[in-house]
Amino acid sequence: MSAQAHVKKPGWITNKVFNPFVAFLTRRGLSVWGSRVLAVRGRKSGEWRTTPVNLLTVDGRQYLVAPRGHVxxxxxxxxxxxxxxxxxKRVxxxxxxxxADSEKPELLRAYLKRWKAEVGVFFNGVGPxxxxxxxRRIAPNHPVFRVTIEP
Known part of the structure; x- marks a missing residue:
């Protein structure tokens, strides 16, 4: 099965109400349970693309987890x-x-402990x-990135 087969599309409420509301608050400096707005350059266009994300901290390291899969x-x-x-205004x-997939279970567990109510539906019944x-079974379906803030 391809990685795209595991993508869970957000529903209308998430797309039109929840994500824009969280992004609105985050842009104004109010973090909702660790929320940030992620800006990353498009791989084809080179344009900045933004999306609300939850920044996870485990053992002093920061991570971005993709609950909806390979998006x-x-x-x-x-x-x-x-x-x-x-x-x-902080950037x-x-x-x-x-x-690596072998490192993800601990991180996925921590992510689900914090945000299961918000994103649990995207993990096919797997919880904290x-x-x-x-x-381990779901790890390949959820990319995780270790984030290192530049000084």
Whole structure:
């Protein structure tokens, strides 16, 4: 099965109400549970593309997790190798390194502990209390990037 087969398209409410509302608040400096606006250059156009994301911190390291799977921002991130995280007027430029599937279970568990109510539907019944084998099974479907903020 191709990576695209695992993409979960957001519903109308998410696309038209929730994401724009979170992005609106985040652009004004109000982080909603770690929200940021991700800006990454398009791999074909070179134009800046933005989307709201949840910035996960585990053991002092920061990560971006793609709950909906291999979507446009993940393809752009692979090509660009980094981007910007926006919170109000604050702009953090970062580099990104994709995390290997074998490292993802701990990160997916932490992500689901924090945001399951918001994104749990995209993980096919796997939650923060699921067995390790379930997290390993879904790991290839959810890109994770380790973020390093540039000084």
């Amino acid at each position: 446009q921002w993940t393809h752009n991130m692979r090509a660009a190798g980094g981007g910007r995280l926006l919170l109000g 953090d430029t970062f580099t990104a390194e994709e995390v 209390d699921s067995p390790e084998e379930d997290l």
